[in-house]
Amino acid sequence: AQTVTQSQPEMSVQEAETVTLSCTYDTSESDYYLFWYKQPPSRQMILVIRQEAYKQQNATENRFSVNFQKAAKSFSLKISDSQLGDAAMYFCAYRSFDAGGTSYGKLTFGQGTILTVHP
């Protein structure tokens, strides 16, 4: 079974600064997807960014980028030019690529990191 670990229960950053959230995972699969989801106080789960394991290039979405280290099974999220609206709980998630397996499609989440943005 796959596991996802977020070792930082809480992080804080000053507005306009950069912060990096850490995530490690364990899997025996070679192909999979990794995601970062954001959960603001509204509780809505919002997809921030996704990474396909077979792609060597790190994914980027505007101010959000990842550092994907497949051999180290590490998947960190960097938020640049932090804004007050970035304050939320951030979840790292794993999704199996094995179309024949029963895990296909489901997400395995880490414990989450609460991000506080100071003005």
Next chain:
Amino acid sequence: DSGVTQTPKHLITATGQRVTLRCSPRSGDLSVYWYQQSLDQGLQFLIHYYNGEERAKGNILERFSAQQFPDLHSELNLSSLELGDSALYFCASSLALNTEAFFGQGTRLTVV
């Protein structure tokens, strides 16, 4: 707005009771997933339906059951409720097994 609708948004009920949570997926999405978010267990996968058929089960209690109807909406039934069942229950939908999953706003269940 993700396009996934969950009702009700809040539910308060007593121990031993039974409730039904409803999820309407995005138009055209065939997959529906249910997740439970609690303080002690975090976000846990419960069950997955694809085009009306159960595809996978996660950490779902025997007191819980789900189904997906021909119009693709899904219901999660929770019975013999206990205090520990208090949680946020999310539904997510995706077009196919390998496409993005979009989450509803969740149903906050409080068992008293």
